[in-house]
Amino acid sequence: MNHTVRPCCPSSHRPSRCRAGWWGSATRAWxxxxxxxxxxxxxxxQAIPASAAPAPWYYWRSKVDGARxxxxxxxxxxxxxxxxxxEGPGCQxxxxxxxxxxR
Incomplete structure (x- = not known):
């Protein structure tokens, strides 16, 4: 019989306590x-930005000289x-x- 000891916590070197390794199976599942x-x-x-629509275009008039x-x-x-x-680009x-x- 060949018994190999897996790495485990330093306080216990018995193979029966080292089967789950350093972490217990409950910790690993968590x-x-x-x-x-x-x-x-x-x-x-990542999926949230994919559902965004482009901003609409508007004509804006200057309060100073009336330019658009x-x-x-x-x-x-x-x-x-x-x-x-x-809805089109560039106010089109x-x-x-x-x-x-x-037919």
Whole structure:
């Protein structure tokens, strides 16, 4: 019979107490369980930005000279929004797509 002693805590050198190694099986299960929770949380955090939509575009009018610019956010405190939201880039309306059914 060949008995090999696994590494274990320094206070005990008997093979019967060293089968689980330095950590007990309950501790190992706890660490693995929390590791899986951490991986799941990271996956959920990575999926959040994927569901974000782009900001709409607006025309902004200057309160000083009435100039108009197109931007997604306000150019500054001297500007007020002058149009409804555009979904296309650069204040262009969304292109209309006509679907013609084939016969």
């Amino acid at each position: 660490v693995i369980g929390w590791g899986l929770v951490a991986v799941a949380a990271l996956c959920l955090l 610019v197109c931007a997604q956010t306000s150019p500054g405190p001297g500007w007020e929004r002058d149009s409804p939201a555009y 309306p969304r292109p209309k797509v006509i679907v013609v059914p084939m």
